[in-house]
Each structure stands twice: as C-alpha cells, then as structure tokens.
Amino acid sequence: MDITFAKRAAGGSESTLHRVFVAAAAGKGVISFAGGFPNKRFFPAREIGEAAARVLAESAHEALQYSTAGGYLPLREYISRRYHEKQGLSVDPDEILITNGSQQAIDLIARVMLDEGDFAAIESPGYLGAIDALSFYRPRFLTVPMTEAGPDPDALKEALTGRDVKIFYGVPNFQNPTGISYSANRRREVAEIIQSGNTLFIEDNPYGELRFIGEPLPSIKGVLGPQGVLLGSFSKIVAPGLRIGWICADRPIMKRLVAAKHAADLHTDIFIQHVLFRYVTACDIDEHIKEIREVYGNHRNAMIRMIEEYFPPEVGFTRPEGGLFLWMTLPEGVSSMDLFECALEAGVVVVPGAAFYPGGNGGGNAVRLNFSGVDEDEIDVGMRVLAGAVRKMTG
C-alpha cells in the first residue's frame, strides 16, 4: 500500500496557525498574547442559554433539521439591517451567506476564485489565517507592504499591474497582525487602484465594531460594489466558539459561493444560527459591544504604557485605534523566533512575525501581541517577562 496525497497536502505539516493555537491553548497558567481570543469573562453565556432554551421550546423542529446553504434568513435580514443602520450600507439578505466564521468565508472565496498558480495579493504582514486558507489553493502570492495608513498604494499598483491578479485580501480596520487602519484617503486610493483592474477585493472586517479611538471609516466594498466582497463575524463581538461569520457578495459571486458552501458542508449549524438571532434581537448587543470595547481599549492602553515603561527604547510598536492586536518591532538583529521560544519557556506566548508572511519570508524581528484575551494583571506580568527577554537578547 502506498497512499499518495494531493500536491496541496504533500507537505503534510500542520499549519502555522494551528501550531500557534495549540501552544496558546495548551497549558494552564500560560499568559497568552497569541491567538485572537476575545476575553472569556465577557461571553454572554446566560443570554445565549436563554436564547437556546427559547429556540428549543419554540422552533426545535426547524432548528435541529437540515436547512439550506445560504443560512437562516432572519439572521441574514438582521445583518442586512445592521449594515444599513450602522454604516448606511445597502446589502440585500440574499447577498449574505452565513459561514463557519470568517475563516470559512476566506476558504470559500478562494475556492471559487483561485486556480493553481493564480496570483493572489495580500497585505504584508498579513493575516496568517488567510495565508493558510489561500495556500491550499496553491496561488502565487504577491505581498503589499503595510504603511502607517494602510497598504502602500504604489506597491499595490505595481502588484496589480501587468498580470492577472485574482484577489487582494485586506483588513482595513485594525488589521491583523499590525492593528493599523487604512486612513480615509487610503481607502479611496485602494478603491481606485482596484477599480482600474479586474481584481476582487476581499475586505475582511471582524474587528470594525471594536473601535476605541476616532470615528468609523467607510467600507471599501461600499465603494467597489460587485468588485468587492465584505466579510463579517460574530466571533469577536459575541463568541468565537459558535463559529458564525458571513460573506456579503453580489449575485454572480454569491451563487457560486452558495454552491461551494453546499458542497463543503451543506450549511452552517442552523440551531446556533437560530440561537444567535434570538440573542441579538432579545438583548442589547450594542451595550455588550460598548462594554468589551472599553475593556479592550483599557488593555490596549495598558500594553502601550508597559512597552514604554519596561522595554528598551529601540523597540517600535503600533498604536491601534481598535481591535485586538498591536505589532511590536524588536531592535535590529533580535530574532522574534528566539523571543517566542524564550517567552514560551517562561510561560508567555506571542506569535512571531514570520507567521504573517507567506513561506515565513519576513517579520524576523517582529511579534504580534494580543491584548483582548488577557486581563490587565496578566498583561503586566507577561510584558515584564517579554521585556526581560528582549533586554537579555540585546545584551
């Protein structure tokens, strides 16, 4: 017997993201700045329990049976209304597909867009879950460096010129991993560059509602129309364990996404879609979001304060206006892989920068730090550990 695997699985190694998750989830007593974990203290467990009880009392026959691939219509209508009310965006419920978190959204888009060898552009550094998902379709990656105001427009233009680039994946609000947001001006520039070609823009927005500073900026898909798809998720504002995200896409793409979703797993857990709908309509989700936004904002401030206080001044870092992450750049010559190993020894987990570059080509002296999943006293202990390690490594 000699089983041979598909080329896309030939390597056989577990994904980088998976290894980081395992490390992050592994030990009790570990302080984790890895992962993109929301703070578990704020999960609305009681409200979800009440919603579940009502769904089972009133709609069990529908909520436990097979359903259709697009997702629970009342939930899609709710998402549509919320886009309209919060952002003035007009998205028809039929242009929304419920997915197993945004991770599946990225996978399904790749599935309908990418043939092997196609060009796929991403931010650099970029979201490692997207790199993982896209990699399975064996594209040629093009990387567009992030500046303080979003992807470098000249680099983006150059990447998309003279070749057929199928997709550009970006996170305009509080980017993963850097925490950077595209400025209003940069959003316009990016939209113009996209519109001058045939590339589909994948606008991932899991953190948009978690803004601590400044005013919300408009969705780029709102400008691009059918040339953009917009991803959303309940993972960061309700609970990630439920695995509910969505894709907004215009009909020609949507009908292909629905067929792909159906082939991939028929549909997303319909019981949980009912439960989420009950929860968001019965409770004040804005009040809940306000609460976690305040907490994460305080964590972000604490982390920045501690970097300034504990770390050598050569350490650089971003000052995110929202979201879950900041990006720390170590002094030249200090390896973030060494820091990862050293911190892990001391019970602190970070994600080394290389995870955010296809093939690990970059980020050698940077790390991503999550401030949402930990509490302030843990941030204090963890940042002292990291600072000590950095000081040791810089001599």
Add this chain to the structure above:
Amino acid sequence: MDITFAKRAAGGSESTLHRVFVAAAAGKGVISFAGGFPNKRFFPAREIGEAAARVLAESAHEALQYSTAGGYLPLREYISRRYHEKQGLSVDPDEILITNGSQQAIDLIARVMLDEGDFAAIESPGYLGAIDALSFYRPRFLTVPMTEAGPDPDALKEALTGRDVKIFYGVPNFQNPTGISYSANRRREVAEIIQSGNTLFIEDNPYGELRFIGEPLPSIKGVLGPQGVLLGSFSKIVAPGLRIGWICADRPIMKRLVAAKHAADLHTDIFIQHVLFRYVTACDIDEHIKEIREVYGNHRNAMIRMIEEYFPPEVGFTRPEGGLFLWMTLPEGVSSMDLFECALEAGVVVVPGAAFYPGGNGGGNAVRLNFSGVDEDEIDVGMRVLAGAVRKMTG
C-alpha cells in the same frame, strides 16, 4: 471590471443536491420523499436543551472560546469507546477528527487526496453529496455498478486496475441512494481488491445504527487499517441541524486532514460539541436509537406494502435492511425527470435517479425515496400520488 472565477466554479450553477434541498424544503404542505431528513418528531429537543443549559452553567468559558481543529477530546473519546463497545473496533481518539457533518468529512478527504484529473471511483448510483463534494476537485470519475450485494467486484477490480485511482467512496450499510448493504462476503472481496492496490477506501457510515433486519456486519476499514477512512455522523441518530460528523483515519492522513480542517474553518462549533457530549453521556442514546429504528422500520414496511399495492407490477424496488432510503426503478421508457416534475406539481417531492450519477449520466428511470422524514399517513398520500403519475405515464 471583469471578474473571472476558478475553473472549478466556472459553471456557476447551484449543485443538484442544493436544488433538490430547496425544492424539498420549499413549500409547506409538500410531502417530501427527497432529502435524507430524519423525522423531526423524534429530535431530542428537551434533552439537548438540558445539555446546553449545563454546558453554559459549567463550561461557558471553554465552550464559547476558540478551540483546536481536531475537536472536543471528550467527544472523540466517547466515539472511540462506542466503536469499541458496539463493533469491537479500535480507534484512538487522536485518529478521530470532528467535522461539520459527513459532508465536510468528504470535502476534507478530497482536499488532501485529489489533484485535478486524478481518478476517483464511486458506487453507481452513488451518494449525490459525495459527487458534489468530489466534483469541486475536478477528478475523473470511475463508476462501479451496485449489485444486490454491493459494488460489482469484477467492475471494481477493472476500475482500479491499470490506472492510479486515488479513492473509492462507498456506503456499505443501507447505501444512499439504493438502500443496499454490502454482504459479508462482498465486504471481504472489496477489502481484498482495495488491498491489492494503492486506492484509499472512504467508508461512509451515517446509517449503520439504523438496522431493522439482520445482524450488523463488520466495518471494512476494520480490515483495511490505514488504507481506509471511516466516516460517522450524529445527523441521523441525534439531529442534522447541529452538523456534527467525524472521520476516523490513521495518523499520516489525519495530520493532513487536521491541517485542512484548520485552514477550512479553524474548528467545528465547540459549544455544540460540548452539548452533544453532555447529551450522549447523560441520556440513553441507545434507547433513542431503538425508538427511531422502530419508527423508520415501520415506515419502510409501509412504503414497500404500498408499492406492492398501488404501483404497476413492472416497477422494481429494493428492500433495505435499514437506513432511510429505497430505490425504485420505473418501467422501461418512463422518465424519472418527468415523474419528478409531475409529482412536484401534485405536492410530492422525489429525487430523480440522474442526481446519483456524475454528470447525470444514468438513473433515467429510477428515483430515490426517503421514508424517514415523513409520517405513515403522508407516505400513504404521497405513494398514491406517485403511483397515479406512474400509471398515467405508462398509459
């Protein structure tokens, strides 16, 4: 703007299975023999509600947070124990991956096994969900005709000889769509043929616990070891809306499946995995299975009785020993697509046989009939409608 899709999505049509599901789920007042719907009257809604309440009271932090790709370990341990107790099969919990129903199991296996143009063998007629899932990977299909005792061994041997066939997908117990089970002897023959080459056998077993007649027969993976993967599901014995299935695979395949699962959607809804574990350990699931087995067995008997009573004698049909389906063959020259349309007009839904052949090449005079999702009075009304339509079409 001119967006171009991947070749695998170029057709853009919704899947056959999806269209059937939509038709089946569409109207109230429709009698559906389509789909593979369990009977909603027997969903354990109260018990699931109690399990959900306990999970949220006791383990909300864990059950609502991100988790790892493989699935909830206590649930995998439960599945492992059950295999040992019920079938004497030895499957390590680390050789079990929790998926979003068996549909995702098939997709993930295809993802790690199939390059475009690879040969994939399936039963003929075969499960349309598998045809849908595999089709996205653009294999060359080989079809192995079903006989009354399972796939024709000579045809299987011929299909697997002289070319590199990556997978053979089959449903040994109460096959979808025919209801046929592989005989004990045929299981041995199939295993021997598989073992003489390098093909991976995908043994899908969603209905195995729903046997009405005769004694359970052994799993083929139990004989094949690493050359087989075994799929299971809670969809038919608990509730399909929860989307919980699994794959048993040996480590070289499993590590690739786990990486593929992680890239596809990080992990399956962990809250529901906790809930299911609570449910299966707190309640007597064997008693529940016994109850639905009796009901479905009665439905199967009623449907067969009505075929004998209402239909012209030229109509052929299988006599399944378990499961959810039987397969009806219409008189020569009677089109099952015409019957589908005609029955739909009268509020009765069946799946035309063509859905179970890649490219729709076959089954022109056969239909699949589901007897689990309907009640006996509906079976009576629906079968009279179908019989009337058949009599009209045969003149």
